[in-house]
Each structure stands twice: as C-alpha cells, then as structure tokens.
Amino acid sequence: MENKKVGIIGVGNVGSTLAYSLASKGICSSIVLKDIRENIVEAMALDISQAANAEKSHTMVKAAKSGEDLKDCEVIVITAGIPRKPGMSRDDLLLTNAKIMQAVLEDIKKYAPNSKIIIVSNPLDAMVYAALKILKFPREHVIGMAGILDSARMSHFICEKLGYGAGQIESSVMGGHGDAMVPLVNYSTVAGVSLPELLSKEDIEDIVTKTKNGGLQIVKLLETGSAYYAPAHATSLMVEAILYNNKKIYPCSVMLDGEYDCKNVVSGVPVMLGSNGIEKIIELKLNEEQKELFANSVASVQELIDTLDEKFFI
Numbered sequence: 001m002e003n004k005k006v007g008i009i010g011v012g013n014v015g016s017t018l019a020y021s022l023a024s025k026g027i028c029s030s031i032v033l034k035d036i037r038e039n040i041v042e043a044m045a046l047d048i049s050q051a052a053n054a055e056k057s058h059t060m061v062k063a064a065k066s067g068e069d070l071k072d073c074e075v076i077v078i079t080a081g082i083p084r085k086p087g088m089s090r091d092d093l094l095l096t097n098a099k100i101m102q103a104v105l106e107d108i109k110k111y112a113p114n115s116k117i118i119i120v121s122n123p124l125d126a127m128v129y130a131a132l133k134i135l136k137f138p139r140e141h142v143i144g145m146a147g148i149l150d151s152a153r154m155s156h157f158i159c160e161k162l163g164y165g166a167g168q169i170e171s172s173v174m175g176g177h178g179d180a181m182v183p184l185v186n187y188s189t190v191a192g193v194s195l196p197e198l199l200s201k202e203d204i205e206d207i208v209t210k211t212k213n214g215g216l217q218i219v220k221l222l223e224t225g226s227a228y229y230a231p232a233h234a235t236s237l238m239v240e241a242i243l244y245n246n247k248k249i250y251p252c253s254v255m256l257d258g259e260y261d262c263k264n265v266v267s268g269v270p271v272m273l274g275s276n277g278i279e280k281i282i283e284l285k286l287n288e289e290q291k292e293l294f295a296n297s298v299a300s301v302q303e304l305i306d307t308l309d310e311k312f313f314i
C-alpha cells in the first residue's frame with residue numbers, strides 16, 4: 001500500500017476510538033499516536049495494534065517518541081484538548097484549548113508542513129481559526145469535523161421519531177458547531193422523501209431542537225466528558241475521503257472567503273473532500289429563514305474569534 005500515514009494528536013476518548021476505527025478498517029498504512037500522557041499513549045498504541053492484528057489489518061500503530069514521528073503524515077487529526085463537563089458550553093473551552101492547540105501545532109509546522117489537518121477539539125470553529133492562524137497553511141488544508149456528526153445525530157432523531165428508516169436517512173446540518181447550528185429540514189430526506197411528507201411540523205421542530213442539543217444530552221449523561229463514538233466515526237470518514245481522494249461531499253468547518261457572503265470567519269458548510277483537502281465549497285440555496293439562522297450562527301463564531309484575537313493572539 002502506498003504511504004497512507006495518519007497522525008492523531010490527543011489520544012483520549014475521541015483520539016483512541018478514531019485510531020481503533022481506522023486500524024480495524026485497514027485504510028491506513030500506519031497510524032502514529034501522540035499525547036502528553038506518555039504511558040497512556042503507549043498503552044493505546046499496543047492495545048490498538050494488537051486489535052488490528054487480531055483483525056488481520058495491515059495497519060501499523062505506534063506511539064510517537066517525538067514530533068519528528070509525524071513526518072510524512074498525509075493527514076493529522078487533532079483531538080488534543082479538554083472536553084466540557086455538565087454545566088459548561090463548548091465555548092467555555094476556548095482559551096484553554098487554544099493554548100493546547102498552539103503547543104501541538106509547533107510539531108506539525110516543523111515536521112509535517114504538507115499534511116492535511118482535521119481539527120476536532122472544541123470550540124470547533126474557533127479552533128479551526130486558531131490553527132489556520134498559527135500554521136499559516138492554505139485554508140484547504142485545515143478542516144474542522146462537526147457537520148457529519150451533527151447530521152448523523154439529526155438522522156438518529158428522525159429515525160427515533162419515525163420508528164423506521166434506519167440507513168435510509170440523509171440529514172444536513174450547517175453553521176457553527178454550537179448552540180446556533182442550523183439543521184436544514186428541506187435538505188434532509190428519508191429514502192428521498194422529504195421530511196414534511198412524513199412528519200408533522202411539531203415533530204420536525206422537536207428533531208431540530210434535539211439535534212442542536214445532541215452533544216449536551218450526552219455530556220449530561222456521561223458527567224465526566226463528551227461523546228466519542230460518533231465523533232470518531234465521523235472523523236474517520238473525513239480521513240478516508242482525503243486519503244483515497246474519493247471526492248465525497250460532507251459538511252465540514254472551513255474558513256470562508258466570500259462564500260455565503262462571509263469572509264475571514266469559520267463555519268460548517270458542505271464541501272468536497274479529496275487529496276487536496278477541501279477540493280470545493282458548495283453553496284446551497286438557503287431560504288430567508290435559513291439565511292438568518294446561518295448569519296446568527298456565524299456571528300456567534302465571530303465573537304469567539306474576536307475573543308481569540310483580543311486575548312490570545314496579542
């Protein structure tokens with residue numbers, strides 16, 4: 001297999017689940033894991049490598065000894081950062097996770113300047129902004145994961161409401177990965193059938209609210225952190241699209257440069273992913289209500305970006 005090396009920085013719940021998922025699918029030639037918790041990362045690398053061997057996957061899994069081990073990574077996923085706990089919003093993580101982001105990006109700048117970076121750490125859109133500002137990489141190479149997860153949550157809630165449709169639901173969520181995210185009802189279908197043909201207005205409103213609160217619902221139940229199976233799987237789809245240049249369209253968090261009338265701000269929009277990272281940004285036709293909701297969501301990300309510029313990038 002040609003070089004399909006993936007780096008994962010931050011090997012806690014999301015990072016280790018992602019590594020396990022990628023290794024068992026056998027879609028990478030090697031995975032290198034990096035974390036400040038040296039024994040934990042060593043243990044994860046051994047355990048996941050042994051799982052891959054049981055699976056007869058050819059993926060090699062190793063713990064990084066230093067930043068130099070990130071050399072030749074095609075894709076590097078960053079999940080380093082603290083997760084929220086009950087009573088916190090994702091935005092409360094801003095300055096703590098920006099510091100962690102700055103620390104981990106130094107190695108990438110030095111050893112993997114041509115890699116495509118997938119950011120997972122929260123608050124997601126602001127972390128994509130911070131990473132772009134620190135790395136000075138082209139915007140096509142720094143991409144945030146959230147839209148696939150939020151859309152999967154919407155599909156889950158549609159399926160739960162209907163009692164059928166599993167595996168046939170396509171959902172679409174745009175905007176920032178925060179309380180103001182924008183589930184797009186008219187771009188969501190069950191086997192091609194639009195939602196209003198299957199569900200009442202009240203049921204659809206309930207699905208929209210549950211989707212927006214999907215992350216919080218899990219945080220409240222877990223008490224110690226946040227979701228990781230669905231986030232890791234969503235990230236693995238992005239890694240695969242880049243490694244295999246499969247040109248799949250997914251909602252991802254990207255720096256906008258005029259698209260949707262926005263500039264210098266990061267938000268979730270549908271993009272085509274391939275070996276160059278973002279190959280294309282797709283501009284959906286939004287109705288007036290959706291335009292307003294999207295503008296609100298962008299404004300809330302802009303506030304976080306302003307805080308970073310005032311308090312972090314000084």
Ligand SMILES: NC(=O)C1=CN([C@@H]2O[C@H](COP(=O)(O)OP(=O)(O)OC[C@H]3O[C@@H](n4cnc5c(N)ncnc54)[C@H](O)[C@@H]3O)[C@@H](O)[C@H]2O)C=CC1
Pocket residue numbers: 009010011012013014015034035036037079080081082083084093097100103104119120121122124145146149177225226227228231
């Ligand atoms: N974008 C999204 O949709 C989602 C984002 N998240 C975010 O992802 C992040 C990680 O979540 P979890 O894996 O659940 O947290 P976790 O606490 O289980 O793992 C975080 C890991 O980062 C490591 N870390 C901290 N500083 C580091 C540094 N300087 N270098 C290397 N590693 C470092 C920690 O040692 C820990 O192993 C959180 O910020 C969380 O909010 C989580 C789920 C979904």
Ligand SMILES: O=C([O-])CC(=O)C(=O)O
Pocket residue numbers: 083084090122149177214215216218219226227231
């Ligand atoms: O809710 C959180 O803090 C983690 C996250 O972003 C999600 O699961 O959507």
